[in-house]
Amino acid sequence: MRTRIFLITVLLAGLVAPVHPGPLRVASINLCTDQLLLALADRAQIASITFLAQHAESSYMADRAHGHHFNHGQAEELVAIEPDVVVASSYLSPTKLRFLNDLGYRIELFRLAASIDEVYANIEQMAALLGHPERGTLLIGQMQDHLGPVLRNHSNQPSPSGAIYEPNGYTGGLDTLRGDILHQSGWRNVATDAGIRGVGVLDLEALLLLDPDRLIMSPYAPGTHSLGQRLLQHPAVKKITTARPPVVIPLKYWICGGAMNAEAVAQLAEARNTP
Amino acid sequence: MTPGYLSLSLGVLVAGLMLISMNLGASSTSLLDLLDAQRSDAVALVLLEIRLPRTLIAALAGASFGICGAAMQGLLRNPLASPGLIGSSSGAALGAIIILYLGFGEWSWMLMPSGGMLGALLAMVLVYLLAGRDASIVTIVLAGVAVNSLAVALMSLILNLAPSPYAVREIVLWTLGSVSNLGMNDLWVMLPATVLGWLLFLGTGKSLELLTLGEDTARSMGVNLLLLRTRLFLAVALSIGAAVSVTGAIGFIGLVIPHLLRPLVGYRPGRLLGVSALGGAAMLLAADIVVRLMPPGPEIRIGVLTAIVGAPFFLFLILKTRRWQLY
Amino acid sequence: MLRIQNLEVELGGQPIVRGINMEVRRGEVLGLLGPNGAGKSTLMRAILQLVPAHRGSVDLEGVPVRRIPGEQRARRIAYLAQQGPVNWPLTVERLVALGRFPHRSSWQRLAADDQEIIERILERTDLIKLRERVVTTLSGGERTRVLLARALVVGAPLLLADEPVAALDPAHQLQIMQLLRDYCGEGHTVIVVIHDLTLAARFCHRLALMHEGTLVASGSAREVLTPENLSAVYNIDARFGRGNDFYVIPWRSTV
Numbered sequence: 001m002r003t004r005i006f007l008i009t010v011l012l013a014g015l016v017a018p019v020h021p022g023p024l025r026v027a028s029i030n031l032c033t034d035q036l037l038l039a040l041a042d043r044a045q046i047a048s049i050t051f052l053a054q055h056a057e058s059s060y061m062a063d064r065a066h067g068h069h070f071n072h073g074q075a076e077e078l079v080a081i082e083p084d085v086v087v088a089s090s091y092l093s094p095t096k097l098r099f100l101n102d103l104g105y106r107i108e109l110f111r112l113a114a115s116i117d118e119v120y121a122n123i124e125q126m127a128a129l130l131g132h133p134e135r136g137t138l139l140i141g142q143m144q145d146h147l148g149p150v151l152r153n154h155s156n157q158p159s160p161s162g163a164i165y166e167p168n169g170y171t172g173g174l175d176t177l178r179g180d181i182l183h184q185s186g187w188r189n190v191a192t193d194a195g196i197r198g199v200g201v202l203d204l205e206a207l208l209l210l211d212p213d214r215l216i217m218s219p220y221a222p223g224t225h226s227l228g229q230r231l232l233q234h235p236a237v238k239k240i241t242t243a244r245p246p247v248v249i250p251l252k253y254w255i256c257g258g259a260m261n262a263e264a265v266a267q268l269a270e271a272r273n274t275p
Numbered sequence: 276m277t278p279g280y281l282s283l284s285l286g287v288l289v290a291g292l293m294l295i296s297m298n299l300g301a302s303s304t305s306l307l308d309l310l311d312a313q314r315s316d317a318v319a320l321v322l323l324e325i326r327l328p329r330t331l332i333a334a335l336a337g338a339s340f341g342i343c344g345a346a347m348q349g350l351l352r353n354p355l356a357s358p359g360l361i362g363s364s365s366g367a368a369l370g371a372i373i374i375l376y377l378g379f380g381e382w383s384w385m386l387m388p389s390g391g392m393l394g395a396l397l398a399m400v401l402v403y404l405l406a407g408r409d410a411s412i413v414t415i416v417l418a419g420v421a422v423n424s425l426a427v428a429l430m431s432l433i434l435n436l437a438p439s440p441y442a443v444r445e446i447v448l449w450t451l452g453s454v455s456n457l458g459m460n461d462l463w464v465m466l467p468a469t470v471l472g473w474l475l476f477l478g479t480g481k482s483l484e485l486l487t488l489g490e491d492t493a494r495s496m497g498v499n500l501l502l503l504r505t506r507l508f509l510a511v512a513l514s515i516g517a518a519v520s521v522t523g524a525i526g527f528i529g530l531v532i533p534h535l536l537r538p539l540v541g542y543r544p545g546r547l548l549g550v551s552a553l554g555g556a557a558m559l560l561a562a563d564i565v566v567r568l569m570p571p572g573p574e575i576r577i578g579v580l581t582a583i584v585g586a587p588f589f590l591f592l593i594l595k596t597r598r599w600q601l602y
Numbered sequence: 603m604l605r606i607q608n609l610e611v612e613l614g615g616q617p618i619v620r621g622i623n624m625e626v627r628r629g630e631v632l633g634l635l636g637p638n639g640a641g642k643s644t645l646m647r648a649i650l651q652l653v654p655a656h657r658g659s660v661d662l663e664g665v666p667v668r669r670i671p672g673e674q675r676a677r678r679i680a681y682l683a684q685q686g687p688v689n690w691p692l693t694v695e696r697l698v699a700l701g702r703f704p705h706r707s708s709w710q711r712l713a714a715d716d717q718e719i720i721e722r723i724l725e726r727t728d729l730i731k732l733r734e735r736v737v738t739t740l741s742g743g744e745r746t747r748v749l750l751a752r753a754l755v756v757g758a759p760l761l762l763a764d765e766p767v768a769a770l771d772p773a774h775q776l777q778i779m780q781l782l783r784d785y786c787g788e789g790h791t792v793i794v795v796i797h798d799l800t801l802a803a804r805f806c807h808r809l810a811l812m813h814e815g816t817l818v819a820s821g822s823a824r825e826v827l828t829p830e831n832l833s834a835v836y837n838i839d840a841r842f843g844r845g846n847d848f849y850v851i852p853w854r855s856t857v
Contacts, residue, residue, distance in 0.1 A: 205325055208320050208325070209304070221440050225375055225380060225438075226376060226439040227456075228439075228445065229439060234324075236325055239324065240320070478709075481708040485703060488683075488700065489686050489689065495681035495683075496700075
């Protein structure tokens with residue numbers, strides 16, 4: 001509830017605050033830069049966002065994503081809209097980067113946030129680019145206000161152990177945003193215990209032996225089927241989750257860095273208390 | 276080597292490999308841990324829910340690949356025939372893919388192996404029709420290549436269009452196979468059709484032996500060729516369909532094993548069936564053991580290993596066949 | 603023993619056998635002669651039910667062959683195919699033993715009496731020394747002997763042999779024909795398709811001459827192999843032996 005209130009505050013602030021002469025029209029070719037752009041930019045500044053931004057499952061800002069030009073990450077699509085700046089993640093392929101450079105676009109890369117601190121840095125970077133640094137500061141302040149109590153609440157309690165478990169056994173270990181969110185909300189990440197850095201695979205046997213208190217899942221494309229998704233229904237997984245149902249955190253709260261991460265932290269903190 | 280002795284040795288080999296397989300995995304859990312009174316529940320889970328199904332499925336699927344290879348080679352009277360060659364493996368994979376990724380698998384557990392079986396059967400019938408009666412092995416191989424290519428193309432298409440975002444990357448699992456992350460539920464799903472298929476193979480040995488003398492002579496000796504063909508096709512479709520719908524298409528077992536064992540059974544097609552099942556189980560178990568001994572990292576697909584052994588073998592077989600003038 | 607009535611067989615829409623009426627008596631060797639394409643092999647295959655008959659019937663000891671179940675038929679009629687393949691490199695003994703399969707179900711192994719019969723035939727066909735050899739490594743004559751042995755081992759009352767001596771040298775030709783004749787001595791019947799006129803005359807009790815799907819002549823060698831018949835059917839002039847021995851040597855083509 002508190003989260004929703006402060007987020008609405010942010011959105012309203014964006015609409016009411018004086019409009020600086022930001023001539024920049026920005027095109028985003030990455031879902032996570034979409035989120036930052038939608039949170040911090042004036043509507044007129046958004047030249048294009050990816051089509052993924054409309055998917056409510058993975059895009060927190062889906063409601064605000066309507067009516068914009070949508071791209072599929074292809075450089076050719078940008079030629080028609082002539083943006084001033086293209087924003088993308090630092091994982092942009094060198095080929096694409098060179099192509100965009102050759103086309104004469106200014107490119108701003110954003111690091112894939114591996115912690116909440118890096119989310120703050122990205123917010124500042126985007127706000128500055130858009131000519132609205134005060135919006136960035138405001139947003140970060142709100143997030144910190146929200147996280148403060150959560151951090152204080154659990155410092156005295158023992159941490160339950162959790163395992164982020166995704167189709168094909170993927171998990172988030174040390175140096176991932178999700179891993180950091182898990183940590184901030186007072187959980188112990190078994191993937192870190194297993195020595196996984198970054199995004200990695202938690203083998204089923206390892207999962208069983210690490211014996212996490214809860215599994216943490218963020219269903220993506222529910223109702224669809226694949227071998228990777230079937231793994232989550234393996235009899236062994238079912239056995240360890242019958243008594244301890246998984247904690248479900250909607251993907252949109254933590255797949256990308258942004259204000260919504262606070263919601264993820266809040267939900268995880270709350271889940272700690274339910275046995 | 277008397278046939279009994281060969282079967283016994285192979286049986287012991289399979290049992291030994293199964294024991295090793297139970298002791299290998301991503302973690303260092305071993306069977307001996309079962310004896311430890313202070314073990315955690317997780318150990319039993321690992322052994323019974325992960326290692327056991329993997330071992331049993333590898334053995335059953337390997338046996339199916341082996342026996343189907345022997346049967347097809349006996350029927351077509353050519354050592355180059357194998358389930359992969361005649362399209363049954365890729366047909367089965369296609370059938371299973373249609374059921375799983377488009378969501379039909381939810382309706383009943385029987386649908387995926389049935390899809391595999393139907394796919395295998397249709398692919399084989401198509402190859403047979405393309406190759407025509409009295410086709411030489413060359414024609415059959417060409418028809419098989421055509422049907423295999425079509426099946427793989429359709430598989431890729433369906434995976435691309437499937438609703439699940441994970442589907443696209445999974446083509447490799449279906450074309451190169453995998454026995455990892457399988458559960459006991461997969462074993463039970465595979466079992467009925469596998470057993471049914473194997474039962475159909477029983478009793479075809481005599482007819483296959485008589486085919487040594489050619490179709491006309493075999494028919495004059497009481498072999499009902501149409502019945503034999505139908506029965507063998509069904510048996511292959513059932514066992515390969517069931518296996519592939521769980522493990523994906525694993526190649527070369529049906530080619531290599533019957534060929535290796537044939538001299539040991541005096542080149543008798545009938546005797547070859549049973550020992551090829553054992554040999555196939557051994558080969559797949561061994562390959563899976565090697566997969567798990569590989570350095571940690573993305574798991575090597577089991578079909579890669581069988582291909583590394585099988586493809587050079589296949590080339591050698593072609594060269595040898597040319598000398599024998601068997602086609 | 604075998605009665606063929608008004609048999610007509612079509613292959614690929616073409617009539618190959620046009621109304622054959624024939625009787626084969628028990629204990630005789632019947633030689634089936636005729637030029638290539640006369641329908642001899644087709645007739646043989648029709649008797650075996652390997653090709654369907656368009657019209658007419660074939661009765662074995664009064665019972666239509668069509669109605670005899672395959673398993674039983676296999677025990678009563680043995681077939682030595684023309685250029686029969688050997689698809690796997692079996693040993694001689696193993697291949698010959700295949701002939702006993704019609705007498706055993708899928709589950710039974712070969713019994714002692716089967717072994718006895720196999721031994722006896724191996725001896726008669728002079729294959730004892732070759733019993734462990736792989737069939738695909740044998741010479742043409744030896745191979746034919748092996749395949750014939752396989753057919754003899756069935757012990758069927760009727761044996762159909764399609765050009766068994768076509769590719770053999772003279773010694774082996776005589777050997778094989780003698781074996782067929784001996785088989786008859788045990789009360790069995792043999793129909794053999796053959797091109798060599800003298801061999802046919804010497805080793806067969808009766809001959810049947812086919813031409814373009816019909817039976818032109820049947821009876822003893824002297825009755826059938828007349829200059830007129832040979833000229834009409836084979837388009838050849840032949841020289842004949844004098845005296846008691848009857849032999850026919852194709853001398854000149856009249857085409």
